[in-house]
Amino acid sequence: MDDSTNSLPNSPGEPSNRISHDGFDLLSKDIVDPVLAAKMHLVNNAIDEIGFTPYHARLFCLNGFGYAVDSLITLLQSIISGQAILEFQPSYSTGLTIAAYVGMLTGALFWGLSADIIGRRFAFNVSLFISSIFTIIAGASPNWVVLGLFVCLSAFGAGGNLVLDTAVFLEYLPSRHQWLITLMAAWWGLGQLIAGLFAWAFIPNYSCADAASCTRENNQGWRYVWYTSGAFVFVLSILRVTVIRLQETPKYLVTEGNDDRVVCVLRGIAEKHHRPCTLTLNQLQDLGTTVRPNCGPKNKRLALSELNFHLHGLYSTRRIGISTTLIWFSWLLIGLAYPLYNVFLPIYLKSRGASFGQTSLISPGETMP
Structure with missing residues (x-):
């Protein structure tokens, strides 16, 4: 559906099923x-x-x-x-x-x-x-x-x-x-x-x-x-x-x-x-x-059947299916990159001899309370 519609509702006297919209809906030809x-x-x-x-x-x-x-x-x-x-x-x-x-x-x-x-x-x-x-x-x-x-x-x-x-x-x-x-x-x-x-x-x-x-x-x-x-x-x-x-x-x-x-x-x-x-x-x-x-x-x-109905809507037409797939693929790459950077990159660098400096919670010479 087009969430970018900028027009106001029908004026009094206009047909109630008239739809006016200024923007261009990329999926307007794929209305199911x-x-x-x-x-x-x-x-x-x-x-x-x-x-x-x-x-x-x-x-x-x-x-x-x-x-x-x-x-x-x-x-x-x-x-x-x-x-x-x-x-x-x-x-x-x-x-x-x-x-x-x-x-x-x-x-x-x-x-x-x-x-x-x-x-x-x-x-x-x-x-x-x-x-x-x-x-x-x-x-x-x-x-x-x-x-x-x-x-x-x-x-x-x-x-x-x-x-x-x-x-x-x-x-x-x-x-x-x-x-x-x-x-x-x-x-x-x-x-x-x-x-x-x-x-x-x-x-x-x-x-x-x-x-x-x-x-x-x-x-x-x-x-x-x-x-x-x-x-x-x-x-x-x-x-x-x-x-x-x-x-x-x-x-x-x-x-x-x-x-x-x-x-x-x-x-x-x-x-x-x-x-x-x-x-x-x-x-x-x-x-x-x-x-x-x-x-x-x-x-x-x-x-x-209710769940299948909603999933089917994501691929109800070819264009909507391509859009759904590209969005999912984009988030897949983001989800892959995030833990790789935050978790496995430090482990990889450490295994290759990288030094991360002082790892203690306290400074040298201090004692824990």
Whole structure:
């Protein structure tokens, strides 16, 4: 669908099924469901008419915090792994990295696919809460395997939260402000800054110096980092429910055929922030009914046919299929490069004799408290 539509809704007296748009839609010739496409254009026009509001500003901040959580969790396991290795003496020192990325992958797949079935709102709120709970629990891990398990589960929530942050924000954004999706990347750096500050506060003062003398009692620093980070993420998950009070996104409601709720959500935002919204229920209903083939009744919506329906849409035409493949391939390369640079490059350089300087947590001549 074309999210770049800049025109306003139909004026009074114009046919309700008229769709006006200024931009050029690259996939305009690949429309599979003309009724759904027409309704999406009307919703885009209504969102543009409302414009950018304080509601969108809150979404940018709290969705951005969720974006930062993904970065925080990814870096956190790397920061604390050195001290955890001294305490647990594992046979495979990069196990936490593997656990984190397995969790990210499964979380993105699970929440990304299920959000089209159970709705954006539930997945958006629950995924960050799950991440916070397992981040806190990770600090109490008794051994390396359990730590890896909870890192994986924490990343499972964070990975799903990452894809929903941008999706939910984009589905509410007016077309002229969709550049803010790019600005969301700034929150990634903030997440790494917060992780670094937590580590700086605890690890130097509450960590053992070598494996021979390292015990749980004198190596609490990395655990404090997990506890603090988990509490921070938990607060963010609560703020999402209490500050934003997110309603289901209008574009998801359109695909579900809930035209009345679409109008209710958009007009609710417009009225609260004193903005115009001329979209009516009759305009949407006059376009027809959205058909969702191969889908069972509501109480069977988690059936395999529902999932197949959504996956099939990604390859419904040749051009859409090429677009889907190229996007996935781009993210595949990014996902490959990130752990190679952060994890395996230092190991490779060290195996070739590279010196990384002072690795001790304390300066020469100082003693641990």
